[in-house]
Amino acid sequence: MRRNDRSTNPYYRSLIRNMVLIIILVSITPMLLVGGVFLDQFYHSYRNKIYDHLKELTQKHIQNIDGFLQEKLSDLRLMADTNSFDKLSDETFLAEILALLGHEYHAVFTDLGVINAQGRQIAYAGPFKLANVMYSESEWFKKAITSQYFISDVFLGLRGLPHFIIAVRQKWRGDYVILRATVDFAAFNNLVEKLRIGKTGFAFILNKNGELQTKPYFDFVPRKGCYGYFLDFEKKFPGQVQIVERSVETGNHKIYAASFLKNGDWLLVYQQDIDDAFSELNRTKNIAILIMITGSLVIIAVAFISSKKMVQRIEKADKEKELMNQQVIETGKLASIGELAAGIAHEINNPVAIMVEEAGWIRDLLEEEDFKEGENLDEFQRALNQIKTQGIRCKEITHKLLSFARKTDPKVHDVQINDLIEQMVELSAQKAKYSNVVVNTNLKKDLPPIQMPESELQQVFLNLLNNAIDAMEKTGGTIQITSHKENNNVLISVADNGPGIPRANLARIFDPFFSTKPVGKGTGLGLSICYGIIKKMGGSISVKSVIDVGTIFHVRIPIPDGQKRNNEVPPINSGSH
């Protein structure tokens, strides 16, 4: 609670704030910069690595697929070249070849067929009943009849299964004839399906119309818009792998790698979620961010704690300094007030002396016969007495003031402090009894003697006692006087359980003329004289007070060292007084 209260000072709060800000700024900024730059660099190089990898992968697969298609085509060409169509149009021979190819190439070819220029399949070998089927209206046939070799897109065809056709055109009996083979979809699909990375990376092939040529790992319908970009791209950069990143409608970002194959007929697209593709990068990024956040939190915490601690120390030092300044000012103030008081006392002494003398003169004159009969003689006498009394009062005040300001007193004795205190207690016993105050003493025996004027010490303790008794005049109470030795000092405390002194008054209690007693009852000089006396002795006097609990005065008087005490003779011991 207290700590919080102390920090409510806006100056210290802003000090803490500034320190925290500076520490945070100075330590977090470079961390963020370095972290950011490294992360950025890492991101770019990692991206490049992923891109290169994808490019390479795509290219390899394109080569594979292209190679596969070329191989199948050349197989078929070999068949067409080495065997005459006379033989090939024989279905049993065709079946033999199919078996041979199947044996050699693991049933990649599903079936074989020979089709004449009119589109009729004149011979067929395979599991489907497709002999004598007319293909004249089929897309693939229209294209196949116009070129020497042809590989079709994947389609369902008459058999209702996805497949594609490799066709070789030959001249036979003066007309074109086509040898065609159906490639098993599963075998071809396998080539593409193997291209899988991570959880979401997969590949598929599209034709120029954006239709799927393979069965993708995940079911989806390719949209023309999405892949149209790649379809256009081929016109500009044939044969290259193009990589783009874009977001799709489902919200996740995807990376696409695409390249054409089959002479630009087909598009191999590899796609993967970016999160998946860059999963390692993201992990690194997350770790880095985690470290940065943790580091920042630690820095902030340390900044707060250390700033607060430092400011608390500064605050403490400031307070001590302030206190010391206050003490210095207080001492200086008392000294200057003392001098001022002495000056005033001097100046006032003369006019008062004149007034008293004038009154004395009037009194002298009243003695004469002329006035003896005056009817107001008694009144004159009374007034003159009053002037004299008040003059004496003035004199007392000025003399007290001067004694407060004086610097040395010659009558230095060895004083037994305990005896002196007992005497003073005895002196004030009557007054204490009257005010219903009990005075207890707890004095340590065998205290070394103190060297200072006895009369002044008497003044100090009588003042303290009287003040304590006055404070408890109405309520009654207890005064506790203790004395003991500490290091090279005698410590005396005078404690009462009276009403206490308000904080505002506490600071001014040793100021001359400061009094809370009614006018005429106190001069306000008692404690300032005590202060002056004890200070002059090289001791100190302090006060602590709590409202409704009591007040305690501490007096510290230094003990003179033995040698000095024995050798020194009291300087002047005048008997003229």
Added chain:
Amino acid sequence: MDNITVLLVDDEAPFVETMAKRLKKRDLDIIPALSGEAALELLQKHANIEVVILDVKMPGMDGIETLREIKKSYPLAEVIMLTGHATVETGIEGMKLGAFDYLMKPCDTEQLVSKVNQAAVKLRRHQNKILEARIKEITSRRP
């Protein structure tokens, strides 16, 4: 006994005036002076001055200085110091320099008068002794 001749020195004219009147009323012959310098001049003029009442605090030549001069030139004259100090230093210093006594201002007139009387008694005793010594010296002179 003749009236005692007293030189009253103080820079405060009203004080000197009133004090002079009061002391005259008590059968003292008063010569007033308002400064140390004036006091020394008057001492030169009036050889019959027996007691000097001297204020310590005066502008110009102060009490202690005046006292020193008086004691130098007129060692027999008795000086009573009036101090404004509650402290005794000044008084004591004066005593050391040969003042008869000191009183604090404002002082009681009766007390002052009695001091003056004591001082005069002392002075006259001294003077008598000196006189006797001279007479003795003269009478015992060999022809």
